[in-house]
Amino acid sequence: MSSKSTRKAICILSGGMDSTLASYIAKNDGYEIIAVHFNYGQRTQDRELKAFRDICDDLEILEKYEIDIPFFTQIGASALTDKTIDVPTGGVEAGVPITYVPFRNGIFLSITAAIAEKEGATAMYIGVVQEDSSGYPDCTDEFIADMKKAINQGTKKDTHIDILTPLVHLSKAQIVQEAMKLNVPLEHTWSCYKEEDEACGICDSCRLRLNGFKLANQIDPIKYKAL
Template sequence: MSKKRAVILVSGGLDSTTVLAMAQSQGYACYTLSFDYGQRHRAELFAAERVSRVLGDVEHKVVTLNLDSIGGSALTDADIAVPEEETAGIPVTYVPARNTVFLSIALGWAEVLGAEDIFIGVNAVDYSGYPDCRPDYIAAFETMANLATRAGVEGNKLRIHTPLMAMGKGDIIAAGLALGVDYGLTVSCYQATDEGLACGRCDACRLRARGFVDAGVDDPTRYA
């Protein structure tokens, strides 16, 4: 009997790598999807390919988007500095509509593959205030997905899986380690060097470092 197929959004970071390991542990044949969207931290693309290969995906696809052409985020506009202190509200590292764009393309590939499951590593506990990481958003997108696709109309219910939604960073790391994840392969930093060295100061670095402390394990992150 062939495995059920699933599309896994993989950024090369800690969360999405854990989600990939979880999907594989549930018996899915995993098709990993990453985006070259004009992000300044391009080391994550190499990390995404690396973790997909090491964890054993069926196919890894990189889709090119030019979200930097509209800007509006410190991650896509070189004129907006990545903050190195905690900020209130939605931070400037929020990329306008990013998860909506990413999930829409994942939805299209899922239809092509005949996959009914999409996994994404969004989190509503240790997250940076992004509106497209909330449970209500994911539920609304899943409803839309089943209204807007041939698969949904023909009765093949599409599901958006968010296994990390209610987990803290320490719990995520513990779960990944139990599944054999090597977090030294991952890159989370918003301004990582091309070699994947982390700044240790941005919001993503702070959350990641705190997670390893909470998990009670050594931090394998390579810092600049």
């Protein structure tokens, strides 16, 4: 077996549309995928975990990590992890929205780097999207580049990890189109910030997703309450 066929990549897989497409791209790039999912006290934690497990089955991923991060609920400061703060439903806000979880992607990438070093992986895939990130500061090219530099400085000399962000400059409509090309099972993905049975259709994440499908002239295969 050639070394190329055994290249490993760690995919941060939330169960959402973006991270799922990024994982399919990693497989298409020829990597053996190890999937990582974080339970961090988010409102839709159980539903996201189900999506993660379904997608791992779809991708025939044999090795996966389900990591619990309880301190995000202790910190609060985000509508996703503090149930006393309402998830906004009035459209995308200006500036950094209340759904931003403080330094979430930085923490996710740090933990994933530890797994990558242990597993001998040379790549980490994360489905950050700069254009449709709702103003999140941890979804930019600059942030990812700085995290990559810090991770490689803070690991062993023979550890070399690339952080790949194949969706960072795509719009939601382009993400839908790319997912269709790769036969991504979008019916197994979950994007809603509020609900776990049927997607609400009105939170920022649902709005971005639905608009992406509309602009791509496709029908979203999941059920929505508000539609």
